[in-house]
Amino acid sequence: MDQDIQDILASVSAPTIPQRSIDLQALTRAWVQERTSPELLPYPSDLIERTMERLKKQIDNIENMTGTMDPQANFTLVIFQTELERFKFLIRSFLRARIAKIDKFAQHYLAQPDCLSPLEREYLHAHSSLLSAHYSTSFLSSFPIQLQKLDDTTGGISMVDKPDEDTAVFCRVLRDILEPVEVYGESETNDVELRRGDVWVLRWSAVREAVIRGDIELI
Amino acid sequence: MYGEQANKLVVDAKRIQNLPHLPPYASTVVRATTKEVRDLDRETMNLLAQSGDGTQIKSFFNPADDPSTACALLVNHLSMRRNKRCLLAYHRTRTDKLEQMCWAGVDVSNLSQTTNNGQPSGRNSAGPVNSLSAEEEQYVHQYNDLLAAYKGRWTDVDLTGSLEPPKDIFIDVRVLKDAGEIQTEYGSINLTKNSQFYVRQADVERLIQQGYLQRLS
Numbered sequence: 001m002d003q004d005i006q007d008i009l010a011s012v013s014a015p016t017i018p019q020r021s022i023d024l025q026a027l028t029r030a031w032v033q034e035r036t037s038p039e040l041l042p043y044p045s046d047l048i049e050r051t052m053e054r055l056k057k058q059i060d061n062i063e064n065m066t067g068t069m070d071p072q073a074n075f076t077l078v079i080f081q082t083e084l085e086r087f088k089f090l091i092r093s094f095l096r097a098r099i100a101k102i103d104k105f106a107q108h109y110l111a112q113p114d115c116l117s118p119l120e121r122e123y124l125h126a127h128s129s130l131l132s133a134h135y136s137t138s139f140l141s142s143f144p145i146q147l148q149k150l151d152d153t154t155g156g157i158s159m160v161d162k163p164d165e166d167t168a169v170f171c172r173v174l175r176d177i178l179e180p181v182e183v184y185g186e187s188e189t190n191d192v193e194l195r196r197g198d199v200w201v202l203r204w205s206a207v208r209e210a211v212i213r214g215d216i217e218l219i
Numbered sequence: 220m221y222g223e224q225a226n227k228l229v230v231d232a233k234r235i236q237n238l239p240h241l242p243p244y245a246s247t248v249v250r251a252t253t254k255e256v257r258d259l260d261r262e263t264m265n266l267l268a269q270s271g272d273g274t275q276i277k278s279f280f281n282p283a284d285d286p287s288t289a290c291a292l293l294v295n296h297l298s299m300r301r302n303k304r305c306l307l308a309y310h311r312t313r314t315d316k317l318e319q320m321c322w323a324g325v326d327v328s329n330l331s332q333t334t335n336n337g338q339p340s341g342r343n344s345a346g347p348v349n350s351l352s353a354e355e356e357q358y359v360h361q362y363n364d365l366l367a368a369y370k371g372r373w374t375d376v377d378l379t380g381s382l383e384p385p386k387d388i389f390i391d392v393r394v395l396k397d398a399g400e401i402q403t404e405y406g407s408i409n410l411t412k413n414s415q416f417y418v419r420q421a422d423v424e425r426l427i428q429q430g431y432l433q434r435l436s
Contacts, residue, residue, distance in 0.1 A: 055375050078388065085385040085421060091376045103318070123369050130365065134314065134358040139253045139306050144260040147303055 023050055029217055031094045036170070036218040037211070038204050039163045040101050040109065043117040051091065058084050103127070107151050107160040165205040173198045175215045181206050221298045224252045225305035232312040241316055244352040249306065256302050259295045266291055317351075317359050321366050322379055324428050380424055390420045391435040398431040 030044055058080065065077050102109055102120060106128045113121050132140075132150055140148055151160055173194045180191035183206055194200065194216070200207075210216040227248050235242060266288055351359070370378045398410040403422045410416070410431070426432045 052375065059375065081388045081419070082385070085388055088376050088380070089385050091373075092378055092380055093382055095373065095376070095378060096382060103315075119369065119372055123365065126365050126368075127362070130358060130361050131311075131314065134354055135307065135310060137354045137357075138310055138352065139249055140303075142253050143256055143303065144299075147256070147260075147299060150307075 019050075020054065023047060027051060027090055027094070031090050031097075033211065033218045034094055034097045038167045038169070039165065039208070040098060040115045042115050042212065043098075043120070045117055048091070051087065055084070055087055055091075058087075099123070101163070105161055105163055106131070108162050111151075111160070165208070166203050168201050169204050169207065170199070170201055170219050171207055171211065171216045172219050173200070173216050177210060177215060221294070222301050222305070224248055224255060225302045228252065228305050228309040232309045235312050235316060241313065241350050243350040244313070244355060245309075246352060249309070252302050252306055256299050259299050263292060263295045266295075313355065314358060317355065318362060321359065321363050324379060324425065377421075377424070380421075385420065388419055388421070389417055390423075391415060391417055392423055392427065392432040393435055394431065395433050396431050398426055401426070
């Protein structure tokens with residue numbers, strides 16, 4: 001628990017910490033949150049850009065170091081490479097988690113592409129046009145016209161698959177939330193107060209805003 | 220009639236989810252289901268035409284006037300929608316599977332020949348049958364291109380790399396198949412069958428995925 005508070009303090013009182021450590025922490029947090037939240041979170045373009053730049057620099061750096069073949073530097077090199085691999089893993093896993101969600105709820109994100117990066121948008125459009133072309137050559141083209149739509153929301157069951165916003169997520173409160181959050185169970189609703197350091201299991205829809213604001217983090 | 224064919228597709232799709240390979244495309248069932256939808260649609264049109272004045276379809280139809288027709292229309296309509304859902308689900312399950320293979324770097328062009336060998340499926344025992352439909356093959360090629368394009372924007376990260384958190388940068392590998400010579404930052408290595416090496420994981424990641432190398436723990 002002590003460790004957690006340290007983490008939280010570190011993230012709140014930023015000025016003394018160099019930008020790169022903050023970025024690492026932010027990246028790790030973004031990665032964890034992307035993997036746990038049912039919905040796509042806003043794309044942290046600045047953060048990813050900074051990290052990718054640093055990654056490139058580090059790759060060059062490592063290449064230079066291997067070029068000199070200094071036996072003294074070998075140990076440092078191993079550490080650098082390990083760090084590099086870990087960074088690459090973080091970004092890779094983060095992007096793959098996003099792609100998985102985009103693929104799963106393609107129609108939904110086509111309608112509201114705010115959270116996507118330009119690249120992801122490109123991918124989504126290309127992918128869904130591929131899919132619909134595949135459907136229509138396979139069977140849909142011989143259907144009656146009124147049944148050929150892929151994003152039909154009329155008639156009982158909507159064809160647009162949405163992320164489940166009421167699913168439960170584990171979260172930790174980073175800053176006191178002034179407004180009590182309303183939670184509802186089987187029969188009644190209740191208010192809970194969220195204090196810094198608390199760990200809760202709540203519905204995603206209840207904490208969504210606070211997570212995007214950064215007052216709560218998913219764990 | 221009424222969704223029997225489509226049900227087969229759904230059962231099949233459920234089965235595909237847990238299979239390591241992709242069974243042959245059920246083109247006959249797909250065609251039968253599509254035909255059923257067209258038949259139902261024609262019947263619906265006929266019913267509507269009868270309930271109108273015979274020449275044109277009434278835009279407004281009061282169910283209370285003619286409950287039996289209303290019921291028939293509803294059942295037809297729901298069956299058509301259900302068939303569509305089933306068809307979409309079947310195709311989606313298959314494309315998902317194919318996409319997974321694309322991400323894993325499986326060479327899909329070989330897939331059509333190899334998946335059927337050694338599978339005691341019973342049906343179609345006469346020679347290897349292409350398990351992908353022509354449309355699916357085209358889809359796979361296009362998706363591979365799309366994936367390559369997207370991956371190309373993230374060359375430093377290698378999106379299709381391992382999703383296991385990296386622990387060591389150097390690993391022991393054994394060569395299962397001759398893979399020729401590879402270039403690494405530490406010079407070139409000649410990968411001959413049954414030899415063992417201590418190499419950087421990032422250099423041989425692809426070869427492990429493709430089955431040339433085996434990782435020794």
